[in-house]
Amino acid sequence: MPVEKMLFTDRLYQSAKEIWEKSYQHPFVQGIGKGTLAEETFIYYMKQDYIYLIDYVKLFAIGVQKAHNLETMERFAHLLHEHLHFEMELHRKYAAEFGITREELEATEPTPVNLAYTRYMLNVAHNGTLAELIAALLPCAWHYAETGKRLKEQYKDGLEINPYKKWIETYSSDQFGALGQWLIELLNELTDGKPERELTALEKHFLITSKYEYLFWDMNYLKQDWQI
Numbered sequence: 299m300p301v302e303k304m305l306f307t308d309r310l311y312q313s314a315k316e317i318w319e320k321s322y323q324h325p326f327v328q329g330i331g332k333g334t335l336a337e338e339t340f341i342y343y344m345k346q347d348y349i350y351l352i353d354y355v356k357l358f359a360i361g362v363q364k365a366h367n368l369e370t371m372e373r374f375a376h377l378l379h380e381h382l383h384f385e386m387e388l389h390r391k392y393a394a395e396f397g398i399t400r401e402e403l404e405a406t407e408p409t410p411v412n413l414a415y416t417r418y419m420l421n422v423a424h425n426g427t428l429a430e431l432i433a434a435l436l437p438c439a440w441h442y443a444e445t446g447k448r449l450k451e452q453y454k455d456g457l458e459i460n461p462y463k464k465w466i467e468t469y470s471s472d473q474f475g476a477l478g479q480w481l482i483e484l485l486n487e488l489t490d491g492k493p494e495r496e497l498t499a500l501e502k503h504f505l506i507t508s509k510y511e512y513l514f515w516d517m518n519y520l521k522q523d524w525q526i
């Protein structure tokens with residue numbers, strides 16, 4: 299009987315599982331689910347996340363540049379468009395609700411954790427292979443899709459009156475989930491038959507950005523910024 303082959307992304311999922319669980323249990327994430335997170339904390343996060351996404355979207359442009367065929371180029375161009383419009387529209391809508399202008403959103407200065415996280419991914423994107431780029435950016439797409447779906451299920455009773463309903467609806471949507479799913483498939487294709495040495499390097503990127511995801515929640519929760 300043939301042995302069922304474990305996908306490389308299953309391995310990544312297993313190795314990051316504990317970190318992701320810690321993120322899910324973080325009071326920031328739970329506060330979104332319950333709708334109890336302080337509004338000023340959410341606004342702080344929306345502003346930081348908006349400028350995070352500006353850099354994140356650039357990673358897809360580098361994906362276009364590093365793609366080996368036209369189909370992959372088209373998919374990265376699609377991802378770039380979806381994050382720039384579908385996802386970032388969420389931030390613009392919340393900002394409008396809170397009386398924050400687009401200019402103000404865009405002029406946000408990154409905190410140390412935000413800057414370190416985006417610089418890490420941009421560095422991998424510029425200096426690494428296409429597989430390395432995907433390994434580094436995948437926790438963002440995958441972890442958010444999973445978080446959105448889990449929160450929606452766990453807190454479905456209060457969803458209609460939850461002020462963060464739009465956030466939960468965006469990240470639990472099939473439209474958002476499909477973005478991560480395609481990255482998962484591409485990474486499995488690119489890593490098929492690759493030596494352990496290369497896989498270990500990819501796993502390292504995946505774990506580091508998974509940890510940055512945790513730090514990002516924590517940084518926003520505590521409103522950690524430059525001390526000087």
Ligand SMILES: Cc1ncc(CO)c(N)n1
Pocket residue numbers: 347350351385437438439442511514
């Ligand atoms: C920090 C962070 N990670 C992932 C996502 C999902 O794209 C996001 N908006 N922000």
